Amino acid sequence: MSLSRTVQRTVLTTALLSVSVLAVPSTALAVPSAVQAVPSAAKAAPLPPACQEALLETFDKFPVVDFTVPDKVKNTMLGEVLGLSEADQAAFTEVACAAWNTWATENGKAVATDLDTRYRNAAGPVCNKFAKSSIATIKKYAPNVPAATRELEALAKKVWRNSMEKLATEATNADCRAAYNGVKAGW
Numbered sequence: 001m002s003l004s005r006t007v008q009r010t011v012l013t014t015a016l017l018s019v020s021v022l023a024v025p026s027t028a029l030a031v032p033s034a035v036q037a038v039p040s041a042a043k044a045a046p047l048p049p050a051c052q053e054a055l056l057e058t059f060d061k062f063p064v065v066d067f068t069v070p071d072k073v074k075n076t077m078l079g080e081v082l083g084l085s086e087a088d089q090a091a092f093t094e095v096a097c098a099a100w101n102t103w104a105t106e107n108g109k110a111v112a113t114d115l116d117t118r119y120r121n122a123a124g125p126v127c128n129k130f131a132k133s134s135i136a137t138i139k140k141y142a143p144n145v146p147a148a149t150r151e152l153e154a155l156a157k158k159v160w161r162n163s164m165e166k167l168a169t170e171a172t173n174a175d176c177r178a179a180y181n182g183v184k185a186g187w
Contacts, residue, residue, distance in 0.1 A: 050097035057101070061108035067115040067133060070126050076166050080159045088158070091151035099148035111141055127176035131164075135183040142187050157186045 047055065118133035145153060164184035171177035 048094035
């Protein structure tokens, strides 16, 4: 199946959010049915080769065991990514993705270990464990991500902020609302 450019970038941005240290388990690569329904008119040129590599291999580079991204978070972030403008999508360059691929290969295991440890040590519920472990790991590793990925990082911050604001607003659980509000400022 050939994914549209928008859907490819959606999945890649989700992966690059992982790069921003939101390591999503490989099971998150399943394309939701709502995304599969993107009209064929949205199809465009493929991503640069390094971005295609990032799309296909990023999840393997962050081998988390316990860290979990709640479905509501995945769906909210996916919605934010699908809404990215063409100008935002311009951040997906060969240089940026190649720099990301190298960094993820060199640091992925350490990032995954950090995420797992923080996730196990955070208090429940899952939304709080996700929020606290994600932001702490992001803050730890983001300064070390190559400068060539800064436009991707800026995009990840935008998606993160908008997603956390939506999640906090829509949360019916007070603990989740507090967790998302507590991390919405980002890193």
